Amino acid sequence: MKNYFPLLLIIVTFASCSKEKDSSFVIGVDNDSMNTFTLDSAVEIIAPALSVNEFELDIDNDGINDFKLVSEHNVSSGGVNQRGSFLIVLNTSFLVSTTEMIDTTYQCYNFSLNSTTTYNNFYSYSCLTENDSIQSINIFEYPKVYSSGDSYNCNESWLNSELILSYLNNSSSNIGPPYSNHNIVRGNWNLQNMKYILISKDIGPKSLYGWIKLSVENFKEIQFIEYSLQKE
Numbered sequence: 001m002k003n004y005f006p007l008l009l010i011i012v013t014f015a016s017c018s019k020e021k022d023s024s025f026v027i028g029v030d031n032d033s034m035n036t037f038t039l040d041s042a043v044e045i046i047a048p049a050l051s052v053n054e055f056e057l058d059i060d061n062d063g064i065n066d067f068k069l070v071s072e073h074n075v076s077s078g079g080v081n082q083r084g085s086f087l088i089v090l091n092t093s094f095l096v097s098t099t100e101m102i103d104t105t106y107q108c109y110n111f112s113l114n115s116t117t118t119y120n121n122f123y124s125y126s127c128l129t130e131n132d133s134i135q136s137i138n139i140f141e142y143p144k145v146y147s148s149g150d151s152y153n154c155n156e157s158w159l160n161s162e163l164i165l166s167y168l169n170n171s172s173s174n175i176g177p178p179y180s181n182h183n184i185v186r187g188n189w190n191l192q193n194m195k196y197i198l199i200s201k202d203i204g205p206k207s208l209y210g211w212i213k214l215s216v217e218n219f220k221e222i223q224f225i226e227y228s229l230q231k232e
Contacts, residue, residue, distance in 0.1 A: 025151070025152070025209050025230060026149060026150070026151055027146045027147075027148065027149070027150045027151065027152070027196050027198060027211050028146075028147070028148030028149060028150070028196055028211065028213070029148070029149070030228065033230055033231055034210070034228050034229070034230055034231065035061070035228065035229055035230075035231055036226065036227075036228035037226065037227055037228070038225065038226040039224075039225050039226065041225075042215070042223040042224060042225045043055060043223070043224045043225075044221070044222070044223055045069050045070075045071045045085075045221075045222040045223075045224060046071050046220065046221045046222070047071040047072050047073045047220055048073065049073050049075045050073065050074070050075060051072075051073065052070060052071070052072045053070070053071045053072075054068055054069065054070050054071075055068070055069045055222075055224060056068045056069075056090070057069070057212070057224075057227055059094065059199065059201070059210060059212075059227050059229050060201060060229055064090075064091060065090050065091070066089070066090055066091040066094050067087060067088065067089060067090060067091075067094065067199075067212065068087075068088040068090055069085070069086070069087060069088075069214070069222050069224060070084075070085065070086040070087075070088060071084075071085050071220045071221065071222055072084050072085075072086070072220065073220050078173065078174065078175065079171050079172040079173050079174050079175075080171045081169070081170045081171050081172075082167070082168065082169050082170075082171065083167070083168045083170075083218065083219040083220040084164065084165075084166065084167040084168070084187075084219060084220055085164075085165040085166050085167075085187075085189065085216050085219060085220050085221070085222050086162060086163065086164055086165060087143055087162075087163045087165055087197065087212075088162045088163070089159075089160050089161060089162070089163075092160055093201055093202050093203075094160065094199055094200070094201050094202075095158035095159060095160050095199065095200045095201075095202070096143050096158065096159055096160070096161075096163060096197060096198070096199055097143070097144045097146075097152065097156045097157065097158060097197070097198035097199070097200075098141040098142060098143055098144055098157045098158070098159045098163065099141070099142060099143075099144040099145075099157070099188065100139050100140070100141055100157070101122075101139070101140055101141075101142060101188065102121075102137065102138075102139055103120055103121065103122070103137070103138045103139070103140050103186065104120060104121045104134060104136075104137050105118060105119070105120045105134070105135045105136045105137075105138075105184070106118070106119055106120065106121075106126075106127070106132055106133065106134055106135060107119075107132070107133055107135045108127030108132045108133070109178075110127070113179065114176070114177035114178045114179065115176070115177070115178055115179035115180065115181060116178060116179070116180045116181070117180075117181045117182075117183065118135065118180070118181070118182050118183070118184065119182070119183035119184065120183075120184050120185065120186070122184075122185040122186065123183040123184060123185045125183045140164070140186065141157065141159055141163070142163060142164055142165070142186075142187050142188045142189070143163050143165060143188075143189065143197045144156075144188075144197070144198060145188060145189065145192055145195045145196075145197075146195060146196040146197070146198055146211070147195060147196065148196065150196070152198055152209065156198070158200065164186055164187040165187050165188075165189035165190075165216050165222070166185075166186070166187035166188070166189045166190035166216050166219045166220075167184070167185070167186040167187050167219060168184070168185055168190075168219040169182045169183075169184040170182065170183060170184075187219075189216040190216050190217070190218075190219050191216070191217060192215060192216055193215045194213060194214070194215050194223075194225065195213070195214070195215070196211040196212065196213050197211060197212040197213075197214070198210075198211055199211060199212060199229070201229065203232060208229055208230040208231075208232065209229075209230055210227065210228045210229035210230060211226075211227065211228050212224070212226075212227045213225050213226035213227070
């Protein structure tokens, strides 16, 4: 089983302002300038425990898959419990609009329980003791969340990589003492209901724009309903 955790990568940001920008493009709006494919009902991409579930998309309908949606759930008797959903770019001519999030990881030690807890600022947990310490501060890029009717601008950040939609590490070690616990949340797509990911395709002097419409629940449960790309 291929493991996509934790997918914390150093990746390159691409600028798109030098490309020709089509001001008539509006996210979620289907018109004669778009090739839009909408499913009759949403495809569910949900990994049971100890497995991975994947779904590939051919956005430009050329017979080559451009993106992969991945759901994964890792568990073990030793206390591992990780759930995640991911968007992976398969075709290097495509880019994904992203947003930055500052991720601070903390650690604290509970003397009475003889345990160490690692958590980050996106999880509703705090040791609230003098033993808290910052382990790392990182800036991660995640697919930006758009609603129908939104538009893009020349300040968009574009990435071509493996991207986290949502991720939860709620693992605990039952081997000890000392014991260890993890309370880590990453990504920005959990509980987003039928929102849009902005994508672009490089065709030389200009870019074609489009979207992927989906929902994410329980960190690993993806529902995919639609994709679209401008006509050349």
